[in-house]
Amino acid sequence: METERVAATWQERLGGADALARIVDRLYTLALDDPALEPVFARVDLDALQRHQARFLGFVLGSGDATIGAQMRRAHTGLEITPRQFTAMARHLTTALDSTGAPPALVREIAEQVERLRDDIVGW
Numbered sequence: 001m002e003t004e005r006v007a008a009t010w011q012e013r014l015g016g017a018d019a020l021a022r023i024v025d026r027l028y029t030l031a032l033d034d035p036a037l038e039p040v041f042a043r044v045d046l047d048a049l050q051r052h053q054a055r056f057l058g059f060v061l062g063s064g065d066a067t068i069g070a071q072m073r074r075a076h077t078g079l080e081i082t083p084r085q086f087t088a089m090a091r092h093l094t095t096a097l098d099s100t101g102a103p104p105a106l107v108r109e110i111a112e113q114v115e116r117l118r119d120d121i122v123g124w
């Protein structure tokens, strides 16, 4: 409940549901075009990538939730994501946010939230 409320606030700050959908779309394209991420997504499938991008922001923005770390570890176990791949994905998010005109301070704030998840995503 709390997570939903927090996420809704973020959505508003990003410019509403349409803006959020554009960000997710852009993130999907950027991740798909990135050869550094390809080895991981080749082990799953495109549906998984689509699910990934759709849920990605919701999780990041709701990351005040105390269980987020455990959820991220569970979701990425077996994928052996490298620090470089994590950084690439985080950068794609920043690019996607910038491209929809999100204010720079907000983009930085979101990037910090993503960075906090690094140790729960890398290396499992």
Ligand code: HEM
Binding pocket: 037, 040, 041, 044, 048, 049, 051, 052, 055, 056, 057, 059, 060, 071, 075, 076, 079, 081, 085, 086, 089, 090, 114, 117, 121
């Ligand atoms: C940068 C920070 C990242 C965040 C915030 C993130 C977020 C998420 C989320 C929210 C899920 C879904 C969890 C669920 O449905 O319970 C997930 C699953 C997954 N993530 Fe990530 N992720 C990140 C980085 C990466 C990277 C770098 C890769 C691959 C190169 C990756 C590959 C995957 C895959 C393959 C799944 C499973 C998808 C499925 O089968 O449904 N993630 N991630």
